[in-house]
Amino acid sequence: MANRYSFWSLLKHGLKHHETWQPAWRTPQLKPRYDVIIIGGGGHGLATAYYLAKNHGVKNVAVLEKGYLGGGNTARNTTIVRSNYLWDESAHLYEHALKLWEGLSQELNFNVMFSQRGVMNLGHTLQDMRDIERRVNANVLNGIDGVILSPKEIQDIVPLMDVSASTRFPVMGASYQPRGGVARHDAVAWGFARGASELGVDLIEQCEVTGMIIEDGRIKGVHTTQGDVFADRVGCVAAGSTSTLAKMAGVRLPLESHPLQAFVSESMKPCLDTVVMSNAVHGYVSQSDKGELVIGAGIDSYLGYGQRGSPHVIEHTAAAIIELFPSFSRVRLNRQWGGIVDVAPDACPIIGKSPVKGLYFNCGWGTGGFKATPGSGHVFAHTIANDAPHPLNAAFALDRFSTGHLIDEHGAAGVAH
Amino acid sequence: MFQLHCPHCGATREEEEFSYAGEAYIARPANPEEASDAEWGDYLFMRKNTRGWFWEQWQHTAGCRKVFVVKRHTASYQIAGSWTLAEGKAHYLKESEA
Numbered sequence: 001m002a003n004r005y006s007f008w009s010l011l012k013h014g015l016k017h018h019e020t021w022q023p024a025w026r027t028p029q030l031k032p033r034y035d036v037i038i039i040g041g042g043g044h045g046l047a048t049a050y051y052l053a054k055n056h057g058v059k060n061v062a063v064l065e066k067g068y069l070g071g072g073n074t075a076r077n078t079t080i081v082r083s084n085y086l087w088d089e090s091a092h093l094y095e096h097a098l099k100l101w102e103g104l105s106q107e108l109n110f111n112v113m114f115s116q117r118g119v120m121n122l123g124h125t126l127q128d129m130r131d132i133e134r135r136v137n138a139n140v141l142n143g144i145d146g147v148i149l150s151p152k153e154i155q156d157i158v159p160l161m162d163v164s165a166s167t168r169f170p171v172m173g174a175s176y177q178p179r180g181g182v183a184r185h186d187a188v189a190w191g192f193a194r195g196a197s198e199l200g201v202d203l204i205e206q207c208e209v210t211g212m213i214i215e216d217g218r219i220k221g222v223h224t225t226q227g228d229v230f231a232d233r234v235g236c237v238a239a240g241s242t243s244t245l246a247k248m249a250g251v252r253l254p255l256e257s258h259p260l261q262a263f264v265s266e267s268m269k270p271c272l273d274t275v276v277m278s279n280a281v282h283g284y285v286s287q288s289d290k291g292e293l294v295i296g297a298g299i300d301s302y303l304g305y306g307q308r309g310s311p312h313v314i315e316h317t318a319a320a321i322i323e324l325f326p327s328f329s330r331v332r333l334n335r336q337w338g339g340i341v342d343v344a345p346d347a348c349p350i351i352g353k354s355p356v357k358g359l360y361f362n363c364g365w366g367t368g369g370f371k372a373t374p375g376s377g378h379v380f381a382h383t384i385a386n387d388a389p390h391p392l393n394a395a396f397a398l399d400r401f402s403t404g405h406l407i408d409e410h411g412a413a414g415v416a417h
Numbered sequence: 418m419f420q421l422h423c424p425h426c427g428a429t430r431e432e433e434e435f436s437y438a439g440e441a442y443i444a445r446p447a448n449p450e451e452a453s454d455a456e457w458g459d460y461l462f463m464r465k466n467t468r469g470w471f472w473e474q475w476q477h478t479a480g481c482r483k484v485f486v487v488k489r490h491t492a493s494y495q496i497a498g499s500w501t502l503a504e505g506k507a508h509y510l511k512e513s514e515a
Binding site for chain 2: 244252301302304306345
């Protein structure tokens with residue numbers, strides 16, 4: 001690797017006043033033909049390209065990105081990573097991702113700052129607690145770590161939280177996954193981009209796909225703003241814009257795109273060293289390494305492609321967070337943003353083949369795609385390379401919407417929306 | 418945040434007063450007994466998810482509780498108008514033909 005990062009390289013470049021570092025990835029010209037085209041240069045798309053080159057020897061790959069790498073939802077999430085899902089199919093998929101996260105910095109030689117500081121899902125009603133018990137038991141049976149915490153134990157971990165009985169929605173307990181945590185979202189995209197580029201993948205930015213070239217029900221290539229590109233296999237990993245691509249290919253998908261908002265506060269001294277989520281009052285919060293509180297809100301109920309959301313959603317979430325952490329009431333917010341999430345009817349992703357031969361979709365991650373980034377790329381690369389799903393994503397095929405075999409994770413998974 | 422007009426009670430209110438009810442005018446299979454699994458799947462789950470002008474249903478939850486249709490641009494959030502389901506359908510069909 002031209003630019004292998006290590007203590008010695010830091011020292012070597014440091015002695016030269018850091019003026020000798022090379023760019024982390026190449027900026028090549030678009031070629032007319034590739035073996036595989038990946039549409040979408042976010043975390044999932046870059047991970048797919050990386051694993052295609054690394055694990056399957058498919059190195060003649062282009063990643064087409066309409067904006068800049070990692071500039072969509074990869075840059076707009078709240079960076080939470082966990083795998084405490086209820087149903088076997090999703091638990092295995094997210095646990096696969098979590099295991100990849102655990103070795104990702106070493107794998108990529110890039111510090112993705114994965115910090116396993118634990119993820120707590122609060123329960124505020126008797127029904128919440130029953131659901132938590134069921135989910136934690138299911139997790140343990142699937143080999144995923146999880147414990148149930150009492151309000152006293154929560155207080156020990158998060159002293160700032162108000163767990164008294166006098167709050168409007170008293171905290172009755174929580175599920176806790178110690179291996180969960182947060183990662184540096186940009187670093188994940190950059191790490192995969194660097195790794196993929198090193199293996200020969202062409203990363204093409206400012207290149208929007210404007211049409212699909214399909215002959216006899218088989219994909220031949222795509223029209224882009226930089227000209228036509230041909231490939232026998234095309235993978236779409238475009239999150240909120242997936243339906244727009246599917247329409248070009250004449251494929252109907254069960255997706256709805258919604259704005260999902262998040263916001264960060266000013267930087268503060270460390271005060272919260274775990275991730276706290278609550279479905280009932282609807283908010284989630286963690287503290288970044290810079291000291292900002294990273295707070296996630298809900299999705300807007302309506303279909304929307306504007307990367308912004310309604311103020312009342314922020315108000316609702318801020319109220320929930322202040323109810324839990326009264327001392328945060330005087331913290332000022334710094335920035336707010338929205339990303340477009342593609343939500344499937346069962347809140348589970350769609351990873352697999354489409355009715356068009358050679359055209360694959362990896363979409364429908366909804367509000368929780370970031371945590372799956374390495375796992376998603378890993379199984380999707382397998383699907384494209386073998387024209388058949390990996391055992392872990394076989395259940396997530398598009399045909400589940402006609403067979404009726406949905407994986408109903410809405411509300412069952414500690415999904416916060 | 419946008420304001421919606423309810424054609425039933427004539428009120429123009431903020432979006433918080435309304436509930437979203439999804440894509441409008443999804444045709445139910447004409448012969449339910451004969452529809453295949455794929456046709457049912459299409460009816461139940463597949464959605465246009467249009468980026469651009471879009472016909473959608475809203476319910477005036479905190480008001481008259483009736484359902485109506487709105488034509489809204491899903492990227493700019495401009496609103497072209499709202500109609501009762503029957504009135505809107507005439508406009509919608511005319512647009513679909515054009």
